[in-house]
Amino acid sequence: MDYGEKPAAMDGGEFDGERAAEMEAEMREIFRSGKTRSLEWRAAQLKGLVRMIEEKEADIMAALDADLAKPPFESYLHEVSLVKSSCTFALKELKHWMKPEKVPASITTFPSTAEIVSEPLGVVLIISAWNYPFLLSLSPVIGAIAAGNAVVLKPSEVAPATSSLFARILPDYIDNSCIRVVEGSIPETTALLEQKWDKIFYTGNGKVGRIVMAAAAKHLTPVTLELGGKSPVVVDSNINVKVAAKRIAVGKWGCNNGQACIAPDYIITTKSFAPILVDSLKRTLEKFYGKDASESKDLSRIVNANHFKRLTSLLDDEKVSGKIVHGGQRDEKRLYIAPTLLLDVPHDSLIMKEEIFGPLLPIITVDKVEDSFDLINSKTKPLAAYLFTKDKKLEEKFVNTVSAGGMLINDIALHLANHYLPFGGVGESGFGSYHGKFSFDAFSHKKAVLSRGFFGEARARYPPYTPRKQKLVRQLLNGSIIAMFFALLGWPRSG
Incomplete structure (x- = not known):
């Protein structure tokens, strides 16, 4: 090369x-x-x-x-x-x-x-x-x-x-x-x-x-x-689904076609809300990239053949057979994989074990949205975690329960643009932060720097150590103003 x-x-x-x-x-x-x-x-x-x-x-x-x-x-x-x-x-x-x-x-x-x-x-x-x-x-x-x-x-x-x-x-x-x-x-x-x-x-x-x-x-x-890591998106059912779908889509496929460390890696939502979310994501993807996304000039390509093969191996895992509900098309010559949605993939499938880093987005369903918190915490700590909800109590519980490098409520990836917030991982998603x-x-x-003059020489700190000196030091360390006054006078002058 x-x-x-x-x-x-x-x-x-x-x-x-x-x-x-x-x-x-x-x-x-x-x-x-x-x-x-x-x-x-x-x-x-x-x-x-x-x-x-x-x-x-x-x-x-x-x-x-x-x-x-x-x-x-x-x-x-x-x-x-x-x-x-x-x-x-x-x-x-x-x-x-x-x-x-x-x-x-x-x-x-x-x-x-x-x-x-x-x-x-x-x-x-x-x-x-x-x-x-x-x-x-x-x-x-x-x-x-x-x-x-x-x-x-x-x-x-x-x-x-x-x-x-x-x-x-x-x-x-x-x-x-x-x-x-x-x-x-x-x-x-x-x-x-x-x-x-x-x-x-x-x-x-x-x-x-x-x-x-x-x-x-x-x-x-x-x-x-x-x-990096598997950054989750928890989606509640009380949201503006059209807005959420747009923000999830641009945060996934509009961020280097999913090849981003803070791109959504998988979605968790309730069984009852999943069909609504899938339909909204489908419509959003067609609006963003057209009926044939391979012709879109607004979608990055897979970086090279090695990454293309790695991503297609996730799709070809027999455990996710029949789970694709949108996309799945591929073209190795053009290093193209369509924006792809998968529903109810098994937790032990490759796509749920590895960081995806590409245009594939699995959707996991749970009975209650709160069940998602334990699911996230059962995995390695992600670089980012996202929640879409109007429920302030759920938001508070998410922030206090889920461990992640950073969090964003009701959007994707924008937290990295705030110069006043640290950006970094935790656990296997990294350590240390910047921005x-x-x-x-x-x-x-x-570097710690302590500066003193030559005034205020307390003789009590120097040997020989006597009971009187020990008493003064104890009082001084306990915050006694009187003891500090005597110390500044250089008392006691003798044992």
């Missing part, structure tokens, strides 16, 4: 462990010089990213089309605009984020002042995913830059056009001595993981996530894992 021109970090030969070590050492030396720590440097890099987006938008959109046949509307809305928004938000808040946070001092350390100082972790590695190759690469990079780190970005080789684009254009807009792109696949990623980083941020699947964790453990490197200030925090060390 052609990955395009190689970045500067790979010029002059194969990128192996030796080259990776050289690059890491060079970047660490630059980081230690303090170059990346200033507000001015951080702001300049973020402004460069904004300028790159504005000047190279057509190239970015073309790369996304080449990798995923992504509709231009989706490319702009879900990737380009979100990255630009993240940059401008970080620029607006950066000075505030960098400011030390004053915190109260305790009576034990009186008189003193205390603060929390955010300092960059150092040289960080970001390994991104293919399904949103522009967004999922630059979104964590923004946080790493804002926090003052040197950054190595490893884009996904499954999206080669976007990876190549980063390698070609990023050096024109940012400081390439401190922010570098390494292209390649497993050998290059392996070479990078052999090095000692100050943080690794990985977006992808659990299988590779475990490999990343094992490599990081050798150096005690902190890790953020953004994984907005949470991205800055993900790449920062929160």
Whole structure:
């Protein structure tokens, strides 16, 4: 496969462990010089990213089309605009984020002042995913830059056009001595993981996530894992079904044709309401993509043949035979699988065991909508969980009962667009979070700083320890103002 021109970090030969070590050492030396720590440097890099987006938008959109046949509307809305928004938000808040946070001092350390100082972790590695190759690469990079780190970005080789684009254009807009792109696949990623980083941020699947964790453990490197899981949608019967169907459909098939970590993976609704929901989803899909969705220009393709075969194997499982109620058509040459609804699939079928990550949507039925909560909690914790209802008590129970990385009531996926909410998983859907200030925090060390003068020397803290001193210390630790007064006077002066 052609990955395009190689970045500067790979010029002059194969990128192996030796080259990776050289690059890491060079970047660490630059980081230690303090170059990346200033507000001015951080702001300049973020402004460069904004300028790159504005000047190279057509190239970015073309790369996304080449990798995923992504509709231009989706490319702009879900990737380009979100990255630009993240940059401008970080620029607006950066000075505030960098400011030390004053915190109260305790009576034990009186008189003193205390603060929390955010300092960059150092040289960080970001390994991104293919399904949103522009967004999922630059979104964590923004946080790493804002926090003052040197950054190595490893884009996904499954999206080669976007990876190549980063390698070609990023050096024109940012400081390439401190922010570098390494292209390649497993050998290059392996070479990078052999090095000692100050943080690794990985977006992808659990299988590779475990490999990343094992490599990081050798150096005690902190890790953020953004994984996935089977994100459920619970649908109550008291809703506006037309609106719900549109929001579910655009959140599933309008998000990269289901190839999104927070796309609905399955629906749970009541047996009595399921036929109504299925009919509404069918009408919505026809309205969105026409009678023959294969002719629609508003539907992304399956990324490659391997993923196509994986998805068709889920459909071909004998346990789901006869469960398709809409769609199911496929065309391997065009990497097309129709938006597909399946009703009452068995819980032990492949499609209910694996994260689907494609245009297939099973619907599970229960007697009571509340039964869905135990069903969700019996599985691994999802990255996102959704509920459609008008019942506030049901909503409260859902929030308090179901464990998930994030939640959204009466819509799909929009929570990730709020800069003030953390985005991340829990359990097997990942750990750590980012977006907005949470991205800055993900790449920062929160350093505790306590400052005292030379006034207020309490002799009671020093040996020799006497009963009188012990009595004073006990009173002091219990908050006695009188004891603090005597301590400040230096009492007791003798045993």
